[in-house]
Amino acid sequence: MLRSGDEYLAGIRDGRAVYIGKERVADVTDHPAFANAARMYAAMYDLKRADDMRDVLWVEDGGERYPAWFLKPRDRRDLEIRTAAHRAIAAFSHGLLGRSPDHVASSITGLSIGSQVFDRDGGGFSERIDAYYEHARSGDLYLAYAILPPQGARKPELYQSADRSPPTLRVTAEDSEGVVLNGMKMLATGAVFADELWIGNIIPLAPSQVKESVTCAVPVNAPGVALWARKPFGATQGIEFHNPLSHRFDESDSMIVFKDVHVPWERVFVHDNPALSRDIYVRTPAHYMSNHQSNVRFAAKLRLLVGLASKVARSNGARDIPAVREELADIASMEAAYGGMIDGQLQAFGETGNGYVHVNPRYMYAAINYAVEHYGRICDRVRTLMGGGVFQMPASIDVADDPALGPVFEDYWSTADEAATERMKLFHLAWDLLGSEFAMRHDQYEKFYVGPRFIVRDYNFRHVPWDDYEGLVDSIMAGYGTR
Numbered sequence: 150m151l152r153s154g155d156e157y158l159a160g161i162r163d164g165r166a167v168y169i170g171k172e173r174v175a176d177v178t179d180h181p182a183f184a185n186a187a188r189m190y191a192a193m194y195d196l197k198r199a200d201d202m203r204d205v206l207w208v209e210d211g212g213e214r215y216p217a218w219f220l221k222p223r224d225r226r227d228l229e230i231r232t233a234a235h236r237a238i239a240a241f242s243h244g245l246l247g248r249s250p251d252h253v254a255s256s257i258t259g260l261s262i263g264s265q266v267f268d269r270d271g272g273g274f275s276e277r278i279d280a281y282y283e284h285a286r287s288g289d290l291y292l293a294y295a296i297l298p299p300q301g302a303r304k305p306e307l308y309q310s311a312d313r314s315p316p317t318l319r320v321t322a323e324d325s326e327g328v329v330l331n332g333m334k335m336l337a338t339g340a341v342f343a344d345e346l347w348i349g350n351i352i353p354l355a356p357s358q359v360k361e362s363v364t365c366a367v368p369v370n371a372p373g374v375a376l377w378a379r380k381p382f383g384a385t386q387g388i389e390f391h392n393p394l395s396h397r398f399d400e401s402d403s404m405i406v407f408k409d410v411h412v413p414w415e416r417v418f419v420h421d422n423p424a425l426s427r428d429i430y431v432r433t434p435a436h437y438m439s440n441h442q443s444n445v446r447f448a449a450k451l452r453l454l455v456g457l458a459s460k461v462a463r464s465n466g467a468r469d470i471p472a473v474r475e476e477l478a479d480i481a482s483m484e485a486a487y488g489g490m491i492d493g494q495l496q497a498f499g500e501t502g503n504g505y506v507h508v509n510p511r512y513m514y515a516a517i518n519y520a521v522e523h524y525g526r527i528c529d530r531v532r533t534l535m536g537g538g539v540f541q542m543p544a545s546i547d548v549a550d551d552p553a554l555g556p557v558f559e560d561y562w563s564t565a566d567e568a569a570t571e572r573m574k575l576f577h578l579a580w581d582l583l584g585s586e587f588a589m590r591h592d593q594y595e596k597f598y599v600g601p602r603f604i605v606r607d608y609n610f611r612h613v614p615w616d617d618y619e620g621l622v623d624s625i626m627a628g629y630g631t632r
């Protein structure tokens with residue numbers, strides 16, 4: 150099934166409990182904080198259905214059409230189809246929607262490819278994850294996830310001594326029908342726009358955290374689920390001209406609060422098993438597949454940054470200065486290198502051992518680390534190219550329509566090659582990407598969406614062929630003695 154944009158929008162008008170501060174949002178598709186982004190997702194749904202998007206955004210299998218991010222790759226060609234889908238979605242938002250519908254879906258596809266892991270300690274849970282994969286694929290669902298404990302959960306003595314409920318999500322009751330959950334999970338990007346939420350643990354739990362190890366899926370509108378959204382950056386901040394990116398692409402981030410939420414057993418995938426709750430992501434291709442999407446998305450953002458750097462330098466009349474050209478070339482070379490890191494993941498793909506393939510994990514994690522290390526620095530360099538341009542602009546474009554101020558604005562703010570209004574448009578777009586609150590959220594996103602830096606480095610450490618590399622040193626040392 151391939152849903153239309155309208156069908157998608159109708160699906161998320163479901164009474165979900167979304168809060169902006171104490172305001173309960175009646176309809177996310179209609180609220181100024183969310184409506185524009187909801188329309189972007191709807192447009193993605195429409196784009197995906199186009200007939201000429203076969204093997205780009207959708208595939209056909211046994212008569213069923215479904216989004217390409219649910220394709221279980223059996224060879225390199227399948228990997229290329231998946232990457233083409235991520236590219237098309239990333240191009241649509243210029244990489245500004247991090248958890249677009251192809252992200253968590255890729256993780257679920259990877260979990261299903263390695264579903265035998267779910268049976269590692271008995272329990273027959275593999276059938277449930279396979280059924281969930283089928284459910285998400287056949288319904289063309291948009292999934293979001295919250296797979297971190299809240300920061301307040303780190304010191305249990307705080308709430309144990311003060312007679313407070315532990316903040317982190319856990320099973321508080323269970324019966325023949327399923328489990329009851331209470332607590333909170335951090336931090337679901339895109340959740341207010343999603344159909345369902347995946348809840349789990351990407352960071353290892355202590356062996357004692359048995360009840361926290363629950364891994365499950367719930368509809369966003371499940372009774373007892375509440376989404377506490379962070380401050381919105383979208384249309385509430387003014388007209389599109391002044392904030393063109395945050396206006397459309399604020400994907401939102403929410404804490405997910407559970408109050409006596411009942412989850413039926415068929416949607417519980419890990420239960421009372423702290424080690425397994427994390428292993429499912431690293432003993433299956435799930436993490437590789439979802440984070441390959443992140444790499445492809447990041448590459449789209451880099452292309453936008455390079456284009457912006459060039460246009461800003463041109464607008465400032467500095468683009469042909471040798472030192473500025475050199476700066477642009479260096480930034481563009483980083484974008485090109487990143488593109489190569491993505492293509493290399495397909496070139497040097499790996500095998501799962503059960504008939505499927507996955508992107509090269511080492512190159513994928515290196516690309517994540519590259520993004521963590523360089524995104525802020527690249528933004529800083531592009532912002533430096535902007536000089537004081539954005540602050541030369543008047544507070545509002547309404548000056549352009551003013552009979553007295555408009556001509557002054559056009560006379561004094563234009564350059565030889567560019568009208569004042571066009572310059573202002575460019576600098577406001579640049580500021581939205583590089584200096585606004587929306588921009589700073591993106592800076593934080595690129596640092597943390599996989600986890601903090603030390604976790605990203607740990608993923609990289611685990612995939613280095615240390616024996617081979619140390620063997621190179623050994624082989625040299627073996628070739629000579631002390632004399």
Ligand SMILES: Cc1cc2nc3c(=O)[nH]c(=O)nc-3n(C[C@H](O)[C@H](O)[C@H](O)COP(=O)(O)OP(=O)(O)OC[C@H]3O[C@@H](n4cnc5c(N)ncnc54)[C@H](O)[C@@H]3O)c2cc1C
Pocket residue numbers: 248294295296297300335336337338339402590593594597598599600601602603
């Ligand atoms: C914009 C945004 C969107 C996100 N979207 C999602 C999402 O969709 N789904 C989801 O599940 N999660 C999401 N996250 C959450 C993200 O996974 C976590 O923020 C991330 O794992 C970091 O955890 P933390 O914020 O608790 O930081 P902390 O773990 O508290 O880290 C804070 C700082 O302390 C340092 N630090 C902490 N412990 C150590 C240590 N032992 N050694 C060295 N340094 C240490 C870290 O490096 C970091 O610099 C998102 C986060 C952001 C910022």
